[in-house]
Amino acid sequence: MSRELAIHRWPELTDRTLLAIPLGATEQHGPHLPLWTDTAIATELCNRLAAEHDNLVIGPAIPYGASGEHKAFPGTLSIGHDALRLLLLELVRSADHFAGVVVVNGHGGNLPALRSAEELLHYEGRSVLTWSPTGRADDSHAGHAETSVMLALHPEHVHFGQASRGNTTALPDLMPRLREGGVRAVSANGVLGDPTTATAGAGQRILRQWTDALTSAVRRWEEPAGDDR
Numbered sequence: 001m002s003r004e005l006a007i008h009r010w011p012e013l014t015d016r017t018l019l020a021i022p023l024g025a026t027e028q029h030g031p032h033l034p035l036w037t038d039t040a041i042a043t044e045l046c047n048r049l050a051a052e053h054d055n056l057v058i059g060p061a062i063p064y065g066a067s068g069e070h071k072a073f074p075g076t077l078s079i080g081h082d083a084l085r086l087l088l089l090e091l092v093r094s095a096d097h098f099a100g101v102v103v104v105n106g107h108g109g110n111l112p113a114l115r116s117a118e119e120l121l122h123y124e125g126r127s128v129l130t131w132s133p134t135g136r137a138d139d140s141h142a143g144h145a146e147t148s149v150m151l152a153l154h155p156e157h158v159h160f161g162q163a164s165r166g167n168t169t170a171l172p173d174l175m176p177r178l179r180e181g182g183v184r185a186v187s188a189n190g191v192l193g194d195p196t197t198a199t200a201g202a203g204q205r206i207l208r209q210w211t212d213a214l215t216s217a218v219r220r221w222e223e224p225a226g227d228d229r
Contacts, residue, residue: 003050005057018056018218019098020046021091023114025065025107028073028183030142030191032163033150035075039063041146042106044153045133048211049104049218056102062087065110072184081113088117092128100127102218108132108140129221133210136193137170141183143193145206152203163198166191 002008005019024039034040039061046058067078079087092101105114114130121128135145143166150158167174167187174186183190 003047003056003058005059008057013057013097014055015097016055016099018053018100018102019059019095020049020056020102020104021059022046022061023065023088023103023105023107023110024061024063025067025078025110026063027065027067027070027076027078027107028142028190029146030163030166030189030195032159032161032195033142033147034154034157036063037142037146037150038065038106040106040154041133041149042104044207045104045106045210045214048207049102049214052211052215053218055099065107066113067107067109069109069178069182070190072182073190084110085113085117088114089120092117092121092126093124096126100129100221102221103128103130104214105130105132129218131214131217133213137172138168139193140171141190141192142166143168143191143195144197144202145193147195147198148200148203149206150203151198151200152207155200160195160198163195164189164191165194165196168192168194 022042024042026035029037043061050056050058064077064079066081066084067076068080070076071078095101118128118130139145147163166189177186
């Protein structure tokens with residue numbers, strides 16, 4: 001049976017079915033990666049989660065997020081924190097017929113809205129888990145990790161010859177300037193990290209690590225409810 005929610009009919013879904021939603025962005029990823037990088041990665045992680053979970057379907061990906069820090073670069077589209085928070089709230093509220101909702105996030109800029117929405121949804125008694133991959137503080141955007149993963153998943157969309165080292169300062173140290181002037185203020189090419197060291201093999205290893213972490217998080221989340229979920 002396909003794991004894509006959109007092609008199912010409603011009688012095929014039960015109150016024991018989990019819903020996974022890929023949350024991405026449409027934003028610049030340096031001169032070498034496509035604008036849909038975060039969405040592609042979030043979608044792949046949902047697919048891998050579904051392969052490890054017997055009763056989970058994947059909703060259509062959300063391709064827009066809070067990407068205002070990238071607005072100085074052409075191609076970036078952003079709905080902002082307030083709109084993203086409201087979208088997540090209403091989307092999860094509409095999914096009460098599922099056993100629970102897992103939001104798999106691929107863009108760090110979405111985290112404030114995601115965490116705020118999750119807190120209110122928990123207060124309302126809804127079963128929701130949000131999860132994001134982690135990485136090195138000096139490799140936070142379009143660097144080694146994301147480029148390696150995209151080489152593993154979609155090499156045809158990676159223009160590796162145009163990859164160049166960006167700002168490799170640890171993200172916490174960049175935040176004051178980044179908040180004030182966006183990514184352009186700290187990186188002329190839009191890269192935070194060094195993509196020139198990326199390989200498809202490294203991408204596969206990173207994907208396995210992220211998949212293991214996501215799968216473990218979902219299993220821990222399900223444990224308290226047991227068979228009554």
